[in-house]
Amino acid sequence: MAINNPSVFLLMINGQIEGANFPEYDDLYCKYCFVYGHDWAPTSGLEEGISQITSKGRDSPQRMIWNFPLEITFKSTNPLGWPQIVVSVYGPDTFGNDVVRGYGATHIPFTPGQHTRTIPMFVPESTSRLQKFTSWLLGRRPEFTDPKVVAQGEGREVTRVRSQGFVSLSFHIVTKDMKRLGYDTTPSETSHTLSHTAAAGIGPGDQPYST
Numbered sequence: 734m735a736i737n738n739p740s741v742f743l744l745m746i747n748g749q750i751e752g753a754n755f756p757e758y759d760d761l762y763c764k765y766c767f768v769y770g771h772d773w774a775p776t777s778g779l780e781e782g783i784s785q786i787t788s789k790g791r792d793s794p795q796r797m798i799w800n801f802p803l804e805i806t807f808k809s810t811n812p813l814g815w816p817q818i819v820v821s822v823y824g825p826d827t828f829g830n831d832v833v834r835g836y837g838a839t840h841i842p843f844t845p846g847q848h849t850r851t852i853p854m855f856v857p858e859s860t861s862r863l864q865k866f867t868s869w870l871l872g873r874r875p876e877f878t879d880p881k882v883v884a885q886g887e888g889r890e891v892t893r894v895r896s897q898g899f900v901s902l903s904f905h906i907v908t909k910d911m912k913r914l915g916y917d918t919t920p921s922e923t924s925h926t927l928s929h930t931a932a933a934g935i936g937p938g939d940q941p942y943s944t
Contacts, residue, residue: 739910741808743776744816746841748904750784752798753822753854755898758834761797761824762786763900768838768884769807770814778805803904812916816841817884820852820900826874833876835898838884841906844918848904855894 766781784801807816822835835854842848857875911918
């Protein structure tokens with residue numbers, strides 16, 4: 734029988750941008766995009782999207798809910814440049830202009846299964862009080878021309894920013910053929926559980942149970 738040796742592995746991502754916590758702002762929407770290395774390529778799904786506008790509810794006056802779906806599959810030959818998701822949040826200012834309320838990024842989880850992430854958000858700041866007043870008056874506060882720079886390190890040390898809000902996400906991760914290519918993403922807890930069950934005298938064919 735011929736053995737099928739894969740040349741790439743797959744990373745399948747399902748999830749959602751659940752919501753955000755911005756105590757000072759309301760009526761916000763978000764945009765997302767993925768940033769990944771040269772050896773990675775999307776095979777299906779959407780690389781970017783924009784959510785609906787959401788407002789704070791009576792039951793949770795500090796939190797806004799989007800439940801905006803994420804679904805994409807990547808293929809790659811090595812983990813270098815593992816995908817990141819960049820989230821940008823926008824909303825109206827005092828004069829009704831859409832301005833950025835936060836940028837943030839996080840790596841897609843490495844291990845298969847269910848995961849949640851909370852991203853601390855930040856906004857660029859003007860370098861002087863005059864620029865800050867001018868941007869407020871004109872409704873053009875500082876923002877990045879390309880949000881993908883949030884996932885990169887170049888030039889970040891000279892950018893003045895201010896922390897502002899949080900965004901929560903949930904992921905369901907599935908990988909395929911990573912072990913065949915020599916990459917093991919098994920959580921360390923699994924290895925610990927296997928060694929513990931072996932020490933307890935449970936054989937490979939037995940199933941531990943609880944009452």
